[in-house]
Amino acid sequence: MTTNVLPDLIPDAKIKLPRQAERTLASGLTVIAIRRPAVPLVELRLRVPFGRAPLSRATLLSQALFTGTGSMSSVDIAAELQAVGGGLSAGLDPDWLLVSGNTLAGGLERTLEILAGVLVDPEYPADEVATERDRLVDNIQVALRQPAHMARAALLKRIYGRHPYAVQTPEPDQVRAVRPAQLRALHADRVRPEGAVLVLVGDINPDLAIDAADKALGSWTGPGKDGKLASVPALEPGPLRLVDRPGAVQSSLRMALPAVPRTDPDYAALQLANLVFGGYFSSRWVENIREDKGYTYGPHTSIEHFVAGSTLVVAAEVATEVTGPSLLETFYELGRIATLPPGEEELEQARRYALGTLRLGMSTQAGLAGLASVYASFGLRLDYLPEHSAALSAVTRDEVTAAAARYLAPASAVTVLLGDADVVAGPLSALTAVERSD
Amino acid sequence: MKIPATKYPVERLTLPNGLRVVLTPDRSAPVVGVAVVYDVGIRSEPEGRTGFAHLFEHLMFQGSENLEKLAHFRHVQGAGGSFNGSTHLDFTDYFEVLPAGALERALFLEADRMRGPKLTEENLRNQVDVVKEEIRVNVMNRPYGGFPWLKLPPVMFSTFANAHDGYGSFGDLDSATLADATEFFDRYYACGNATLTVAGDFDVAHTVKLIERHFGDVAARPAPERPNFEEPDLTAERREVYTDRLAPLPAVAAGWRVPDPIADFAAYLPYVVLAEVLTDGDASRLVERLVQRDRSATTVGGYLGFMGDEYQVRNPTAFLLQAHLPPGGDAEKVLRTIDEELDRLATGGLAPGELSRTQARMATHLLRDTDAVLGRALPMAVLELQRGRPELLNELPRLVADVTEDQIATAAASLRPARRATLEVVPGAGQ
Numbered sequence: 001m002t003t004n005v006l007p008d009l010i011p012d013a014k015i016k017l018p019r020q021a022e023r024t025l026a027s028g029l030t031v032i033a034i035r036r037p038a039v040p041l042v043e044l045r046l047r048v049p050f051g052r053a054p055l056s057r058a059t060l061l062s063q064a065l066f067t068g069t070g071s072m073s074s075v076d077i078a079a080e081l082q083a084v085g086g087g088l089s090a091g092l093d094p095d096w097l098l099v100s101g102n103t104l105a106g107g108l109e110r111t112l113e114i115l116a117g118v119l120v121d122p123e124y125p126a127d128e129v130a131t132e133r134d135r136l137v138d139n140i141q142v143a144l145r146q147p148a149h150m151a152r153a154a155l156l157k158r159i160y161g162r163h164p165y166a167v168q169t170p171e172p173d174q175v176r177a178v179r180p181a182q183l184r185a186l187h188a189d190r191v192r193p194e195g196a197v198l199v200l201v202g203d204i205n206p207d208l209a210i211d212a213a214d215k216a217l218g219s220w221t222g223p224g225k226d227g228k229l230a231s232v233p234a235l236e237p238g239p240l241r242l243v244d245r246p247g248a249v250q251s252s253l254r255m256a257l258p259a260v261p262r263t264d265p266d267y268a269a270l271q272l273a274n275l276v277f278g279g280y281f282s283s284r285w286v287e288n289i290r291e292d293k294g295y296t297y298g299p300h301t302s303i304e305h306f307v308a309g310s311t312l313v314v315a316a317e318v319a320t321e322v323t324g325p326s327l328l329e330t331f332y333e334l335g336r337i338a339t340l341p342p343g344e345e346e347l348e349q350a351r352r353y354a355l356g357t358l359r360l361g362m363s364t365q366a367g368l369a370g371l372a373s374v375y376a377s378f379g380l381r382l383d384y385l386p387e388h389s390a391a392l393s394a395v396t397r398d399e400v401t402a403a404a405a406r407y408l409a410p411a412s413a414v415t416v417l418l419g420d421a422d423v424v425a426g427p428l429s430a431l432t433a434v435e436r437s438d
Numbered sequence: 439m440k441i442p443a444t445k446y447p448v449e450r451l452t453l454p455n456g457l458r459v460v461l462t463p464d465r466s467a468p469v470v471g472v473a474v475v476y477d478v479g480i481r482s483e484p485e486g487r488t489g490f491a492h493l494f495e496h497l498m499f500q501g502s503e504n505l506e507k508l509a510h511f512r513h514v515q516g517a518g519g520s521f522n523g524s525t526h527l528d529f530t531d532y533f534e535v536l537p538a539g540a541l542e543r544a545l546f547l548e549a550d551r552m553r554g555p556k557l558t559e560e561n562l563r564n565q566v567d568v569v570k571e572e573i574r575v576n577v578m579n580r581p582y583g584g585f586p587w588l589k590l591p592p593v594m595f596s597t598f599a600n601a602h603d604g605y606g607s608f609g610d611l612d613s614a615t616l617a618d619a620t621e622f623f624d625r626y627y628a629c630g631n632a633t634l635t636v637a638g639d640f641d642v643a644h645t646v647k648l649i650e651r652h653f654g655d656v657a658a659r660p661a662p663e664r665p666n667f668e669e670p671d672l673t674a675e676r677r678e679v680y681t682d683r684l685a686p687l688p689a690v691a692a693g694w695r696v697p698d699p700i701a702d703f704a705a706y707l708p709y710v711v712l713a714e715v716l717t718d719g720d721a722s723r724l725v726e727r728l729v730q731r732d733r734s735a736t737t738v739g740g741y742l743g744f745m746g747d748e749y750q751v752r753n754p755t756a757f758l759l760q761a762h763l764p765p766g767g768d769a770e771k772v773l774r775t776i777d778e779e780l781d782r783l784a785t786g787g788l789a790p791g792e793l794s795r796t797q798a799r800m801a802t803h804l805l806r807d808t809d810a811v812l813g814r815a816l817p818m819a820v821l822e823l824q825r826g827r828p829e830l831l832n833e834l835p836r837l838v839a840d841v842t843e844d845q846i847a848t849a850a851a852s853l854r855p856a857r858r859a860t861l862e863v864v865p866g867a868g869q
Contacts, residue, residue, distance in 0.1 A: 356518015
């Protein structure tokens with residue numbers, strides 16, 4: 001009765017997009033509503049353009065956005081949201097202020113009303129802002145001790161130089177200096193509907209959900225600000241930058257390689273080349289440095305997209321004593337993918353993974369909301385899913401070979417390593433030029 | 439606000455070899471989740487083999503009868519899917535999420551390793567290295583590593599089973615042998631000691647046939663007798679302090695024993711709700727008091743079970759509170775304030791609307807988790823394993839909503855300082 005043969009896959013049906021609607025309101029706010037009624041909830045994502053906003057003020061604004069309105073305290077806001085099963089929070093990246101949340105489907109109107117109050121009538125009360133400011137400073141102090149954060153900060157600085165993306169976390173002292181009046185001014189200047197995108201996904205009728213958003217957010221008006229940033233600079237390869245972390249039991253290896261945006265004709269080929277190299281578990285790099293050599297636990301590579309440019313980032317935490325060998329294997333695998341064509345079967349495996357991941361990503365309300373919001377921030381819509389799916393299916397082995405040669409060459413890599421410099425500098429210097437940055 | 443519920447269908451069956459199966463079809467997205475859960479976890483590790491349950495989880499990915507090393511990963515990902523496994527105090531889970539057309543492949547892969555992993559010394563040593571790196575990433579190389587989930591149990595508990603470090607010491611990991619692995623598999627990885635769940639886009643009748651085809655000839659082996667890990671409650675506070683050389687700021691955690699999560703679920707559930715009343719959002723008791731009013735804490739969290747798996751843990755377990763403090767923060771003061779707020783809740787009860795809004799938000803969290811196929815497959819597999827009641831997943835929002843103010847007050851009243859295990863983190867890194 002048992003079979004020892006790996007069962008065949010039943011081919012996937014065509015990607016079926018959920019029912020959706022879109023409208024740009026008079027204020028300039030774009031609302032995208034998507035129906036997935038599987039659970040009686042609604043996911044909400046609001047992006048407001050925030051490029052070029054002053055970093056410390058913008059970061060504190062995102063932390064203090066829900067501290068009070070003309071008619072509600074921070075506790076009122078939280079309690080009233082909870083009453084309909086709702087919750088909202090805010091975050092910041094170099095391009096956007098992002099409000100995320102969810103609610104019981106029956107609470108959508110109320111959640112939108114509360115959100116409108118926060119957007120239109122913010123108070124930034126001195127006491128609450130002071131609390132959030134201290135908390136933010138404390139959080140930054142802890143982040144400054146997290147190796148993942150430290151390595152990321154060093155890499156951003158190395159990649160972006162003078163571009164605003166170079167620093168994405170403010171200094172504690174800069175945060176301490178921010179006053180509530182400055183938050184009110186920044187809010188008045190930048191928290192505007194023009195250019196903003198609201199995504200609602202869940203157990204909704206899309207047209208009615210847009211009507212509800214129009215009604216609740218109708219009073220949110222005002223011109224947007226041009227937050228457009230200059231394109232990111234090209235990577236400038238150079239010596240490995242070694243950042244000292246005395247006594248570290250692991251080294252944090254980070255590399256940046258050139259990449260292209262989702263809409264570039266090379267993108268699907270680059271995505272597959274990255275998967276074959278290191279972009280998923282069954283990749284050469286992970287099989288090598290984890291499953292063969294045991295140097296590391298969770299190595300990963302990914303293509304990061306910002307509005308002003310895309311970068312491929314390679315990341316691994318490796319034991320201090322194998323820091324040099326880990327870099328060697330990383331150079332080796334990059335060199336191999338950049339100079340030799342991938343195997344037929346490993347390419348097909350990566351392709352099926354990429355195609356399957358698209359389907360898994362759109363199988364939940366939260367997944368759809370995240371995709372729709374991220375795509376919208378690059379001017380794309382959900383129809384990118386079937387389009388990209390077709391592009392992935394069509395990429396040839398030659399195109400993947402060419403993309404790997406163009407984007408994954410170790411000679412183009414920018415490398416940063418955080419670790420115990422006295423221990424790792426020697427082995428690293430045997431492999432490449434090293435500059436210490438202390 | 440009326441609390442909604444899900445109506446995911448639940449089909450249960452047991453194969454002749456003792457494997458319990460739960461099927462929960464839902465065709466809202468063309469994906470399936472497959473979970474296999476074994477009734478063994480950290481608490482069952484032998485002395486001298488701390489971390490072995492987790493190491494063994496890694497070994498289950500290293501090959502089996504028809505699968506070479508790396509094959510499992512490649513077959514799942516090459517089908518467009520993702521995989522993982524995790525080791526808890528009382529169970530170990532293995533799972534995949536895939537496009538619907540890959541269901542039979544996932545069943546084949548799980549059945550193959552249920553018959554037994556194929557282990558080599560080389561793969562064992564490789565995975566010991568990988569696990570050490572996992573421990574370095576998650577515990578040794580970061581501030582607050584293992585706080586409080588690895589650091590508080592030895593304060594609260596006295597027996598090896600409940601108190602020891604589930605990630606394991608490097609010495610114990612290095613001592614692990616292939617014979618240990620074989621013995622562990624033979625003892626605990628019996629199909630009578632496991633559940634299989636499939637959730638998502640599939641046909642029930644056809645899938646039953648597939649499951650019979652792939653799992654039907656897994657040798658019938660009964661479940662081993664499960665030990666009782668009960669130990670007496672504390673009668674006086676236990677407190678420990680340690681210095682974290684990477685942490686820039688102080689922190690504190692406190693834990694109290696709670697009723698048996700399975701045998702006495704009705705008495706246990708109010709504690710789950712109490713944790714949210716105290717710590718869910720800016721309108722919760724402890725966030726309002728400690729973070730906003732007193733500013734004696736930067737963050738505060740509350741939950742049941744050391745791994746936050748409140749509906750998937752067995753007795754004994756704990757109600758946990760943890761707080762990160764500002765520079766110079768006073769853990770003793772934070773603990774006193776917590777006592778005050780618990781007293782206030784126990785004697786003064788809740789404010790109008792306070793409980794119902796907390797329950798509404800809890801419903802959202804519960805429903806949201808079930809939207810993902812694995813958010814149904816995994817908890818249902820554990821609920822079947824531990825309670826024989828996978829349908830409890832559908833009932834939880836309503837059961838949470840039925841908890842009364844009196845039950846919350848009674849639960850709060852039981853969290854006395856004398857029953858408390860407390861752990862303070864002293865910052866060892868300059869700011």
